Amino acid sequence: xxxxxxxxxxxxxxxxxxxxxxxxxxxxxxxxxxxxxxxxxxxxxxxxxxxxxxxxxxxxxxxxxxxxxxxxxxxxxxxxxxxxxxxxxxxxxxxxxxxxxxxxxxxxxxxxxxxxxxxxxxxxxxxxxxxxxxxxxxxxxxxxxxxxxxxxxxxxxxxxxxxxxxxxxxxxxxxxxxxxxxxxxxxxxxxxxxxxxxxxxxxxxxxxxxxxxxxxxxxxxxxxxxxxxxxxxxxxxxxxxxxxxxxxxxxxxxxxxxxxxxxxxxxxxxxxxxxxxxxxxxxxxxxxxxxxxxxxxxxxxxxxxxxxx
Amino acid sequence: xxxxxxxxxxxxxxxxxxxxxxxxxxxxxxxxxxxxxxxxxxxxxxxxxxxxxxxxxxxxxxxxxxxxxxxxxxxxxxxxxxxxxxxxxxxxxxxxxxxxxxxxxxxxxxxxxxxxxxxxxxxxxxxxxxxxxxxxxxxxxxxxxxxxxxxxxxxxxxxxxxxxxxxxxxxxxxxxxxxxxxxxxxxxxxxxxxxxxxxxxxxxxxxxxxxxxxxxxxxxxxxxxxxxxxxxxxxxxxxxxxxxxxxxxxxxxxxxxxxxxxxxxxxxx
Numbered sequence: 001x002x003x004x005x006x007x008x009x010x011x012x013x014x015x016x017x018x019x020x021x022x023x024x025x026x027x028x029x030x031x032x033x034x035x036x037x038x039x040x041x042x043x044x045x046x047x048x049x050x051x052x053x054x055x056x057x058x059x060x061x062x063x064x065x066x067x068x069x070x071x072x073x074x075x076x077x078x079x080x081x082x083x084x085x086x087x088x089x090x091x092x093x094x095x096x097x098x099x100x101x102x103x104x105x106x107x108x109x110x111x112x113x114x115x116x117x118x119x120x121x122x123x124x125x126x127x128x129x130x131x132x133x134x135x136x137x138x139x140x141x142x143x144x145x146x147x148x149x150x151x152x153x154x155x156x157x158x159x160x161x162x163x164x165x166x167x168x169x170x171x172x173x174x175x176x177x178x179x180x181x182x183x184x185x186x187x188x189x190x191x192x193x194x195x196x197x198x199x200x201x202x203x204x205x206x207x208x209x210x211x212x213x214x215x216x217x218x219x220x221x222x223x224x225x226x227x228x229x230x231x232x233x234x235x236x237x238x239x240x241x242x243x244x245x246x247x248x249x250x251x252x253x254x255x256x257x258x259x260x261x262x263x264x265x266x267x268x269x270x271x272x273x274x275x276x277x278x279x280x281x282x283x284x285x286x287x288x289x290x291x292x293x294x295x296x297x298x299x300x301x302x303x304x305x306x307x308x309x
Numbered sequence: 310x311x312x313x314x315x316x317x318x319x320x321x322x323x324x325x326x327x328x329x330x331x332x333x334x335x336x337x338x339x340x341x342x343x344x345x346x347x348x349x350x351x352x353x354x355x356x357x358x359x360x361x362x363x364x365x366x367x368x369x370x371x372x373x374x375x376x377x378x379x380x381x382x383x384x385x386x387x388x389x390x391x392x393x394x395x396x397x398x399x400x401x402x403x404x405x406x407x408x409x410x411x412x413x414x415x416x417x418x419x420x421x422x423x424x425x426x427x428x429x430x431x432x433x434x435x436x437x438x439x440x441x442x443x444x445x446x447x448x449x450x451x452x453x454x455x456x457x458x459x460x461x462x463x464x465x466x467x468x469x470x471x472x473x474x475x476x477x478x479x480x481x482x483x484x485x486x487x488x489x490x491x492x493x494x495x496x497x498x499x500x501x502x503x504x505x506x507x508x509x510x511x512x513x514x515x516x517x518x519x520x521x522x523x524x525x526x527x528x529x530x531x532x533x534x535x536x537x538x539x540x541x542x543x544x545x546x547x548x549x550x551x552x553x554x555x556x557x558x559x560x561x562x563x564x565x566x567x568x569x570x571x572x573x574x575x576x577x578x
Binding site: 014018022026138140146149248262267274281282286 | 409413421529539
């Protein structure tokens with residue numbers, strides 16, 4: 001287990017370093033002079049020079065990178081060009097909303113995907129199965145930026161059950177979470193189904209049935225528990241992506257999380273904030289995946305002992 | 310039915326995209342008297358918030374998504390396959406570097422990197438294609454690398470090597486044909502992903518700029534008038550769904566058809 005852990009950790013550190021490098025380089029990808037784009041062509045030479053110095057763009061690239069890394073180590077992500085506030089504070093302000101949305105979404109996703117997948121597998125070939133797989137196909141194909149407005153139209157504008165946007169009251173999290181869950185549950189229920197089908201064909205399921213266990217015990221205790229292992233990995237990937245803030249869904253609902261902050265920063269050309277958002281989201285994604293892998297290895301000795309690769 | 314319906318939808322998509330160059334369309338013509346008019350005999354899909362014909366804008370949007378899909382999928386499939394194949398076949402340090410680069414690119418969830426790139430490069434359809442290709446090549450690289458790793462010790466490759474075939478010849482003549490099936494499946498699903506991604510970027514205001522039309526931008530513009538004129542949002546969304554659903558259905562069928570060869574090619578079950 002220990003060698004597996006160190007191996008995975010070392011890999012994650014390398015990846016995080018790579019991510020930091022790419023995020024750092026992003027600002028240098030801007031065609032032309034980033035300072036000019038930020039200030040517009042009408043800006044005076046003095047203002048431009050001041051911003052250039054403020055961003056450290058007057059220094060050699062390697063030196064800028066060292067400064068950037070140095071700042072990161074102290075959790076200093078720079079200052080927002082727009083609000084002149086510390087980027088770290090801005091992120092911390094938005095993080096709770098994104099975490100809340102991610103948590104609710106995950107719960108809704110599981111509540112949709114597990115029953116659907118299990119039912120579809122147990123009643124393979126039945127209308128249940130067809131229905132679940134049709135839902136899955138539709139769910140994968142409907143983009144969040146369309147499903148979101150549709151849900152707003154029906155549940156906010158026509159029925160008036162939930163607020164249209166923003167984060168006010170308990171009800172406001174329902175529609176964004178539902179929007180995000182549909183796509184995720186569509187993918188997850190397929191995975192649960194195929195994993196469940198595989199497990200239900202195993203010898204130990206036949207044994208459990210033969211010794212006269214009631215069907216629900218066979219399905220949930222012997223079947224689902226084993227079928228969930230591969231599902232964990234996918235769930236980890238999904239949670240990681242969620243923590244990163246579903247940029248589009250947060251924009252649809254004006255949900256004040258990291259995703260919306262990213263878009264706001266892009267629109268106001270607040271490059272330090274864009275960099276920080278992308279960095280936070282990606283590093284969060286890497287960390288969640290790392291934890292998933294570790295949890296997976298902990299649950300499945302075949303991996304931690306090196307057999308399963 | 311299960312193949313013809315999605316195939317028909319996709320053919321229609323392509324035809325509509327091409328028809329934009331031929332038909333005498335006026336997608337930017339403003340009819341002030343028709344602002345937010347619902348569908349009727351004059352315009353099947355009604356008029357938008359500026360009084361423009363939604364049907365005609367939908368056609369132009371079809372061209373946008375079609376062109377972006379073709380460009381992004383071709384660019385990323387070519388680049389990714391080349392990188393993955395060469396990396397796996399050459400092996401050694403080069404391969405380890407590539408694996409690391411792939412891992413780093415995979416660390417950006419979803420289209421986040423594309424959003425950031427498109428945002429920083431500035432709006433415009435060229436930048437959308439570039440941003441999506443930069444993100445898209447990784448999938449093909451990973452897939453082709455895995456394929457080559459399992460194929461390169463096959464007897465026919467060794468036979469070609471011992472007969473003195475060059476590395477490039479072996480990759481193109483002896484490896485690529487066997488990798489074609491999974492790559493085609495990946496590219497098919499890639500079309501669906503790109504259509505959604507392009508519309509998503511345009512929805513965020515990072516794609517096609519006015520007065521150009523994109524399904525995503527049409528949805529964004531329509532959300533402001535949802536209570537009075539829901540048809541603004543419904544038409545482009547339904548178009549995206551129809552195309553993406555068709556591509557996914559076809560991809561599934563294709564995977565079922567080619568699955569047998571997939572199993573022998575990758576050794577997976």
